[in-house]
Amino acid sequence: MNDNFGPKPWHQTNWDFRAAFNFMFGSAGAGLLVAVAISGAAGNALRAEMLLGMALIGAGLLSVWFEIGRPLRAMNVGFNPFTSWMTRESFAAGLVFALGLAAVWFASLHLAQAAALAALVFAYCQGRILQAAKGIPAWRVPALIWLVFTTALAEGAGLFVALAVLADTPARGALGYFSLALIARVLAWSIYRGGVAKAAVRPALAALDRAGKMLVQLGTVAPLALLLVGWFVPEVARVLMPLAGVAALATGWQFKFVLITRAAYNQGFALPHLPVRGTR
Amino acid sequence: MTRWAMVADLRRCVGCQTCTASCKQANATPPEVQWRRVLDMEVGEYPAVKRVFVPVGCMHCDEPPCMHVCPSTATKKRPDGIVTIDYELCIGCSYCAIACPYQARYKTDRASFAYGKATVQETQAFNPKRLAVATKCTFCVDRIDAGLAKGLTPGIDPEATPACVNSCISQTLSFGDLEDPHSNVSQLLAENQTFRMHEELGTGPGFYYIWDKKQGDASA
Ligand code: SF4
Numbered sequence A: 001m002n003d004n005f006g007p008k009p010w011h012q013t014n015w016d017f018r019a020a021f022n023f024m025f026g027s028a029g030a031g032l033l034v035a036v037a038i039s040g041a042a043g044n045a046l047r048a049e050m051l052l053g054m055a056l057i058g059a060g061l062l063s064v065w066f067e068i069g070r071p072l073r074a075m076n077v078g079f080n081p082f083t084s085w086m087t088r089e090s091f092a093a094g095l096v097f098a099l100g101l102a103a104v105w106f107a108s109l110h111l112a113q114a115a116a117l118a119a120l121v122f123a124y125c126q127g128r129i130l131q132a133a134k135g136i137p138a139w140r141v142p143a144l145i146w147l148v149f150t151t152a153l154a155e156g157a158g159l160f161v162a163l164a165v166l167a168d169t170p171a172r173g174a175l176g177y178f179s180l181a182l183i184a185r186v187l188a189w190s191i192y193r194g195g196v197a198k199a200a201v202r203p204a205l206a207a208l209d210r211a212g213k214m215l216v217q218l219g220t221v222a223p224l225a226l227l228l229v230g231w232f233v234p235e236v237a238r239v240l241m242p243l244a245g246v247a248a249l250a251t252g253w254q255f256k257f258v259l260i261t262r263a264a265y266n267q268g269f270a271l272p273h274l275p276v277r278g279t280r
Numbered sequence B: 001m002t003r004w005a006m007v008a009d010l011r012r013c014v015g016c017q018t019c020t021a022s023c024k025q026a027n028a029t030p031p032e033v034q035w036r037r038v039l040d041m042e043v044g045e046y047p048a049v050k051r052v053f054v055p056v057g058c059m060h061c062d063e064p065p066c067m068h069v070c071p072s073t074a075t076k077k078r079p080d081g082i083v084t085i086d087y088e089l090c091i092g093c094s095y096c097a098i099a100c101p102y103q104a105r106y107k108t109d110r111a112s113f114a115y116g117k118a119t120v121q122e123t124q125a126f127n128p129k130r131l132a133v134a135t136k137c138t139f140c141v142d143r144i145d146a147g148l149a150k151g152l153t154p155g156i157d158p159e160a161t162p163a164c165v166n167s168c169i170s171q172t173l174s175f176g177d178l179e180d181p182h183s184n185v186s187q188l189l190a191e192n193q194t195f196r197m198h199e200e201l202g203t204g205p206g207f208y209y210i211w212d213k214k215q216g217d218a219s220a
């Protein structure tokens, strides 16, 4: 008998919005640090943006700290760098804070770039954390790693562009990087969507599709269109660019919120064979 | 070497939940926590409907995803295959519970008792170390270790055997050493057709389900 039988999968109840916040704030913070390093920012602008990026990562970690059962033992998170991506994430976060604070102190772009490298590792670890959760079919798809990674870049770039408008019109290089990050993210989504279709149950797919639609339409097409309009009509750029940045950030956040709190159905139970009792 | 494993004969289980109850008694698990559970599945379509009772719990995997993800090293695997949790190290992050494809892990943040107030047995068995950390079936590892120290054989001598196996009214559950070809579980696997849950995930569960005798074997 080839069919699988078993009680239907149900949604996990172990990680709630507090865990989701870690993936939302953490990746946006990491992405912002990367965007700052690429932009070549200097002086107080560098300091403020670096501080904001680290504050976001810190807020995410604090949120998860409120979820763990034994918060006073939080340091034990660092005991398993050999196999646990959660441990590795914590190490990467430590490095981000050490290098980032030094960059702020010295207003040093080189240190900011080193912190951005650590932030890239941090964002990658977040993808690996989800992918290593074998009990959640929608997460263990390998392509999710790159979706989480690229959305970190897109969210951070979006935030950077939105903030840059406060001071001045962002440089063309920053806008180019933002556009590339958006395209990379939507490509990662489409590859992930192909993989997850084979793995996840219907309600998980339905939730992902709704969130993915937002990611494509509001989070990719709309910001790219706004950037284009802003490019050709500089007078309205100061209004459109922050909108584009916020759209990229908000849709990335909603996607991860859904991924963790709506699409995380477990494996359920399945019997590849039924017992043969009495007559056959 | 030893590899402790459990075998459940799905042809025999009647879904009486005696194993569930005996586990709760032996391990004093709180309400809504069942280290040993028996699923009651109704499968097929009328008139070819079957009911199947499926004991589940921690499968003590060869490649436990729960252990690989655990950031604190609280979850470990012993050389004899038993997957353990160190309640003193665990931070209660529940990552293991998410990583387990068998829904075998629990976390209880506050003490709770079956009838509101703790009964005498619950008071005696209460272990505050198990609050706000991950818990799961231990294969009754304390019984196994104590029994081995006395020269007993787990799976044969009740004193050294998991409580659920001892209590099973239909001999559905068996426990023993897979590495010993003469053990009860090795014999059962040799004589019957078996499967492991979610084999395709590569976790290598130490829990086998018998579903039929081997073809051409009239003795099973
Ligand atoms: S069944 Fe789950 S908790 Fe038990 S060893 Fe396997 S992955 Fe870990």
Ligand code: SF4
Residues within 6 Å of the ligand: B066, B069, B070, B071, B072, B073, B074, B075, B085, B089, B090, B091, B092, B093, B094, B095, B096, B097, B133, B134
């Ligand atoms: S809840 Fe405890 S055992 Fe589970 S992964 Fe976290 S630290 Fe490890």
